[in-house]
Structure formats: C-alpha cells, structure tokens
Amino acid sequence: MNLQQLKGIREILRQELNLTRAAQSLNLSQPALTRQLHLLEDHLGVPLLLRDKGRFTGLTEQSKLLMPIVARALDAVEDLDTVARELAAGATGVLTVGTGNTHARYYLPEAIGKFVELYPKVMLRIRQGVHQQVLEWVESGEIDFSISTVYELNHAALDFFPCYPMRRVVITRPGHPLLKVKKIALTDIVKYPLITYDGVFPARARIADAFHAAGLRVNVALSATDTEIVKTYVLSGLGVGIVSNTAFNPEYDKGLRAIDAAHLFHENMAYVTIRRGAAPSRHALKLIELLSPGVYSEIQQSRNLAAASA
Missing domain, CATH: 3.40.190.10 (Periplasmic binding protein-like II)
Structure with missing residues (x-):
C-alpha cells in the first residue's frame, strides 16, 4: 500500500465514482488508476467499491468504515508537507x-x-x-x-x-412583527417559517426539543451548517432565524435585528x-x-x- 493508491481511491470518490474524471485529475491513464485500486483492495483484503457491469455504483460497507481513516492519513501527510515548508521558510x-x-x-x-x-x-x-x-x-x-x-x-x-x-437569539429583518412583542414565546416564533442549524449540529436537536416539549410543530424552511447562510436567508425574507448570540453583531449585521430568546432555549x-x-x-x-x-x-x-x- 502506498500514498498513490490512497490518493487514487480518494479522487474516485471526489469525482463521484467517475473513473475517467478521476484519472484525468491525477494525470493517470484509466488502466493505471484501476490497477492502483485493485492493488489497494488486495492489500486491505476487502472490496472498496461496488461494481455493476464495469461501473462503480457506490461504497461497500467495509469502505464506509475505512474511508474516514484514509482521509485522515492523507490529511496528515499533506499537513506534514505544509508544516515542513513553513519551518523551512x-x-x-x-x-x-x-x-x-x-x-x-x-x-x-x-x-x-x-x-x-x-x-x-x-x-x-x-x-x-x-x-x-x-x-x-x-x-x-x-x-x-x-x-x-x-x-x-x-x-x-x-x-x-x-x-x-452561548445563548439563543431570534434574528429577523427590521420591522418584523416579532420585534413588537415585549417578551417572545415559542408560540410567537412558530407563526413564521424557521431558518436554523443543520441536523448535524446538536444545537438543532436542542432547539427542536424546546418546541416539542411545548407541543408545538415548527415549519423549518431551511437548515444550514453556517450561520452566515442563516442570516442571508433571513435577510431575503424567507423566515426568522435562531442562532447563537455570539454570532450576532449589530455593527456588522445592520440589516438584521436580534431578539433575546435565552429564556426559551437551553444555554450551551x-x-x-x-x-x-x-x-x-x-x-x-x-x-x-x-x-x-x-x-x-x-x-x-x-x-x-x-x-x-x-
């Protein structure tokens, strides 16, 4: 097993299992890339890609466990090169x-x-x-x-x-009806489409738990992995957002308004x-x-x- 074989399987995945594009990206011929893949599978003793009539169709169950390790190994090698260059400089x-x-x-x-x-x-x-x-x-x-x-x-x-x-705030556009509410409640928020964190973040589950405990259903219009995306779609008028108070700065977020919601959601x-x-x-x-x-x-x-x- 060598780095070229690991880079080969990573590039095949990056190119959505398209062998032609992966080979071109690596400046290899298709047969050479195919051989690298076979050598890697032989070394590991397990198949890495599902095949159907000569085409790759997905990852095997073994590969799903191994690919994160491959990614970490290649990242470490690339980090080594980067750090060495910086030290040399x-x-x-x-x-x-x-x-x-x-x-x-x-x-x-x-x-x-x-x-x-x-x-x-x-x-x-x-x-x-x-x-x-x-x-x-x-x-x-x-x-x-x-x-x-x-x-x-x-x-x-x-x-x-x-x-x-880290406490929660509800962000809206200026002039939004929620800004007139003296102390907002969950029942006020559910009247509007919600933009908040993607399900990969535990914060999303905690926000959902608060509504669920109150017996309320939320219309999640959009979820995102980046707070700036949440802000962008609040600005566009898609709905209201729930974010961390640390992510709101009145000086920079002049097109938005924040409403304290610390009393509604668990503090992180x-x-x-x-x-x-x-x-x-x-x-x-x-x-x-x-x-x-x-x-x-x-x-x-x-x-x-x-x-x-x-």
Whole structure:
C-alpha cells in the first residue's frame, strides 16, 4: 500500500465514482488508476467499491468504515508537507487549534490577531470541524487544543475548561412583527417559517426539543451548517432565524435585528479542551490566555496541583 493508491481511491470518490474524471485529475491513464485500486483492495483484503457491469455504483460497507481513516492519513501527510515548508521558510513553531465555524468567525479573530503580533514566526493553523470531530482531534493529538461547544463532558481522556456561555437569539429583518412583542414565546416564533442549524449540529436537536416539549410543530424552511447562510436567508425574507448570540453583531449585521430568546432555549457552553496529561506548549498557553485569562489561570492551577501530587 502506498500514498498513490490512497490518493487514487480518494479522487474516485471526489469525482463521484467517475473513473475517467478521476484519472484525468491525477494525470493517470484509466488502466493505471484501476490497477492502483485493485492493488489497494488486495492489500486491505476487502472490496472498496461496488461494481455493476464495469461501473462503480457506490461504497461497500467495509469502505464506509475505512474511508474516514484514509482521509485522515492523507490529511496528515499533506499537513506534514505544509508544516515542513513553513519551518523551512523560517517558522519557529506550529500551533494548531480546532474549532467550529461560529467560534472561528466571531470569537477567535481578536485573540488571534494579538497572538500573530506577538509571535509572527509561529505557524498558526485553524482546523474547523463539527463538535465530536474536534474532540477526537484533541484526543488523538492532531491539534493542540480546541475551543468549541461541548454537549457531553464524559470524555476520560480530555479536560474541559468552561470559556463562555452561548445563548439563543431570534434574528429577523427590521420591522418584523416579532420585534413588537415585549417578551417572545415559542408560540410567537412558530407563526413564521424557521431558518436554523443543520441536523448535524446538536444545537438543532436542542432547539427542536424546546418546541416539542411545548407541543408545538415548527415549519423549518431551511437548515444550514453556517450561520452566515442563516442570516442571508433571513435577510431575503424567507423566515426568522435562531442562532447563537455570539454570532450576532449589530455593527456588522445592520440589516438584521436580534431578539433575546435565552429564556426559551437551553444555554450551551463553549469550552477550551486539552488532552488530559498533556502539557500545552507555551504558544498554546499564550493563545488561551488571550482568549480567556480565566481559563488560562484555571489550566495553570490544575497543572500546579498535578505537579504537587506527583
């Protein structure tokens, strides 16, 4: 098994199982790409693609389990190349932070700007993913730490430090009838089409649970994985949105209005997460201090306690 074989199966999937396009993308002939696939299947001992009359029709059950591992392996190799180039160009260190879209876009920029001013030669990498995926990166050591919403703290290999709460707001266009309601209720919101998070996010389930517990049915007009998409379609008049308060900034979102809905939905917490037993680098600690001095102090105290009991 070699990297070319792994890249071959990845490209076939990227090209929607079209062997011709995959071969062209890799600058290979179709027979050469087919041979690479056969060699990989022989090495792994399992078929990777379903076939029908000479055409690929889908992934095998074994492949569905193996492809995420292939993707991580190739990402790691590409990361190795990138980091090596940066170090060769004069970088004095690498710091990788895992996070989600909302935190990366609305919470991290100020602290990251200060960090880059302090350490211009440190290669800072932001790796975005969904909640459980980010925690897996911390546990495996693929990233130095994460700042993300955490819904379950039962991870024996991780330490969680509460950073800031995330509350819900309802966003509308100016002049919307909801803006005239003194204190909105769920019964007010269900009168309008809803735009909110995609089902891949636990926040969507928590929002749905609130309506379900009240015996209300919601007309979800659109779901999205990015808060900016939610805002875009609220601006277009498709409906009202439910997002995190951290994702709304009156200075930038001048075409929108936000209504406090913290009393209607469960509060979430953003945590800084580090691998238990790992010693964060001085660069990681500095960025954490810039993000939240309180979390920085808590981490330092926990390290001192661990050292004293050792």
